[in-house]
Amino acid sequence: MGPPPAVADVRRAVRHALDGLEPGDLVLAACSGGADSLALAAGLGFVAPRAGLRAGLLTVDHGLQEGSPDRAADVVRLASAFGLDPAEALSVSVGTSGGPEAAAREARYTALSEAAGRLGAAAVLLGHTRDDQAETVLLRLARGSGTRSLAGMPARAGLYRRPLLELGRRTTVAACAALGLSPWDDPHNLDPRYTRVRVRERLLPAFEDELGPGVAEALARTAALCRDDADALDGWADAVYARAVVSDSALSDIGAVAVAVPEVEDVPAAVRRRVLRRAAIEAGAPPGTLAAFHILQVDRLVTDWRGQRRVEVPGGVGAVRRYGTLIFARQPASPVS
Numbered sequence: 001m002g003p004p005p006a007v008a009d010v011r012r013a014v015r016h017a018l019d020g021l022e023p024g025d026l027v028l029a030a031c032s033g034g035a036d037s038l039a040l041a042a043g044l045g046f047v048a049p050r051a052g053l054r055a056g057l058l059t060v061d062h063g064l065q066e067g068s069p070d071r072a073a074d075v076v077r078l079a080s081a082f083g084l085d086p087a088e089a090l091s092v093s094v095g096t097s098g099g100p101e102a103a104a105r106e107a108r109y110t111a112l113s114e115a116a117g118r119l120g121a122a123a124v125l126l127g128h129t130r131d132d133q134a135e136t137v138l139l140r141l142a143r144g145s146g147t148r149s150l151a152g153m154p155a156r157a158g159l160y161r162r163p164l165l166e167l168g169r170r171t172t173v174a175a176c177a178a179l180g181l182s183p184w185d186d187p188h189n190l191d192p193r194y195t196r197v198r199v200r201e202r203l204l205p206a207f208e209d210e211l212g213p214g215v216a217e218a219l220a221r222t223a224a225l226c227r228d229d230a231d232a233l234d235g236w237a238d239a240v241y242a243r244a245v246v247s248d249s250a251l252s253d254i255g256a257v258a259v260a261v262p263e264v265e266d267v268p269a270a271v272r273r274r275v276l277r278r279a280a281i282e283a284g285a286p287p288g289t290l291a292a293f294h295i296l297q298v299d300r301l302v303t304d305w306r307g308q309r310r311v312e313v314p315g316g317v318g319a320v321r322r323y324g325t326l327i328f329a330r331q332p333a334s335p336v337s
Ligand SMILES: Nc1ncnc2c1ncn2[C@@H]1O[C@H](COP(=O)(O)OP(=O)(O)OP(=O)(O)O)[C@@H](O)[C@H]1O
Pocket: 029, 030, 031, 032, 036, 037, 058, 059, 060, 061, 062, 105, 108, 125, 126, 127, 128, 132
């Protein structure tokens, strides 16, 4: 008799996510103790030795909740039951910048990346599911995002992989139950002060009630379609960027980027905005805070610049139109002759 269907689904997804790794490589599961990452860790423990890989586990103790060190210790203990070694609990101190959720996430990713580097890991697996993806897409839709952002979380990005992105949370819960595991219920996951909790607990169920089941799958499909579109447009924008950026040592010495307007004014808006976004980032605008509406404003300096010559974007970067050139710089740029 084979394993229960949910356990088989998780194992299959993990096996697929390990494609491309070399025999003997170390793979780490990032595990909070919740159902998603617990099912993931159990799946990795089963699959890795059969794929000739070494596997371990990392759990982060944010120190924000009572009993969190005990929970981290429990997760580490479970790791050995799954055959995961090394298994480490990482304690982090969480700042406050950008709000508690964002600060905890940043501290967590820093700690995971540092530990992965120290242990020589080839990949770190995260337990995001299709439901997380649907919540992300809905949140971003409500903010007016473009296709890249609506593409949601990627299945792979650098060191990180998300094997469960095509499985529903129901599957991870069922897999834990079938394996006799008791996942930890993060009290934050029910706290309606968090936007994501309201999306999960109120909005998505209301969508399903009104529009029928399958909304989470549909949103995840939209994300996948947007990813393909965004990849194609990014490739096009790379080629335009290479032509449009003016090389000028005086500008590059101060970290400024100049874009030749004639090279971008006649390309499709979706491509042009990508070029402008990249120029703003190269000049120092932080990608995470650079929103679609900032780029729309900058775009007006290309398409319709009468009246306005300067637009501010995050990171103290300004875009200034000077005749046929658009200059992105932290300081007000000096005129180009
Ligand atoms: N305390 C933790 N220790 C280790 N890994 C964690 C921890 N918390 C979350 N993770 C990893 O991150 C995944 C996503 O968790 P969660 O949805 O709570 O985080 P998030 O803040 O939404 O993450 P992201 O910033 O990646 O969207 C988990 O499945 C797990 O792999």
